Amino acid sequence: MINILMIEDDIDISSLLAKFLAQYGMNVQCVETPKAALNALQLDQYDLIILDLTLPQMDGLELCKLIRKDYDIPIIISSARSDLTDKIIGLEYGADDYLPKPYEPRELVARIQTVLRRYRPTLRNEGSDFELNEGKMQIRFKGELLDLTTAEYEILRLLLLNAGTVLSRDYLANNAESISWESSERTIDVIISRVRNKIGDNPKQPRYIHSIRGAGYKFTP
Known part of the structure; x- marks a missing residue:
């Protein structure tokens, strides 16, 4: 079972994706805020993080930088923000992939599988x-x-x-x-x-x- 932490403040989106990913052997824990995400990382181990950028409390890019500083966990940014600068900064801050919304959930599965192959060769x-x-x-x-x-x-x-x-x-x-x-x-x-x-x-x-x-x-x- 692949354990995923999804940081997404849109509950409808996170619930739908969690149900879809469960079909592919992926157990998703959804949190809505950066603070909840950091607490979750201290309590449990995850194979991968799916990170939205537009979040309360802290911008997702800053959260990505903060997570990468302390954790060696693959990060996929999933965001409706289409600015090329966001993508570049996200990758520079340690994200492994950047998937712009909207997208087909099956593409997310493929991205997750590809990133995990790089982390556990x-x-x-x-x-x-x-x-x-x-x-x-x-x-x-x-x-x-x-x-x-x-x-x-x-x-x-x-x-x-x-x-x-x-x-x-x-x-x-x-x-x-x-x-x-x-x-x-x-x-x-x-x-x-x-x-x-x-x-x-x-x-x-x-x-x-x-x-x-x-x-x-x-x-x-």
Whole structure:
């Protein structure tokens, strides 16, 4: 689960985005003021911040600078302010991306996924047979680079990042950029089958990717 802090004083916008992002395995905590945001950062850990610029108490650019001073957390500025100067200053103050409003929520998902890939380029658990390099979009199995299609990489990546958690077919389809949200459950099953073949995982007695009847798939490290 990806934990996100959204700093947005428009409750309607933050509520809609939080519900939308939940479909992609993103848990969003919404706060309306800079003070509430700074308090939240002291109490919990977040994977990413979505920051509006027009806020009470303090301008969002100053808040971005303040957060970057104390926290190494990716920041995406999401603002209706279209002045190029705001974008430049935001990036200079430490924001990782600037997304002008209005935008399609699906674009926000893509921006979040791209920024997170830069922050966590390599994942390797001690004792695991898999090594994930998100920066290069590569996965090694027992030291050998797997020859994966984009869809196969995305599905295996999701399983690795959520090891021990049952992921539904809908979740896998929604969170794989190369797979259409209209794809059938059968499409996911076919991709899983191809991944299993490439890692030698017997579907009847799986070591890594387990089918959970009526629920989806679970990866065991």
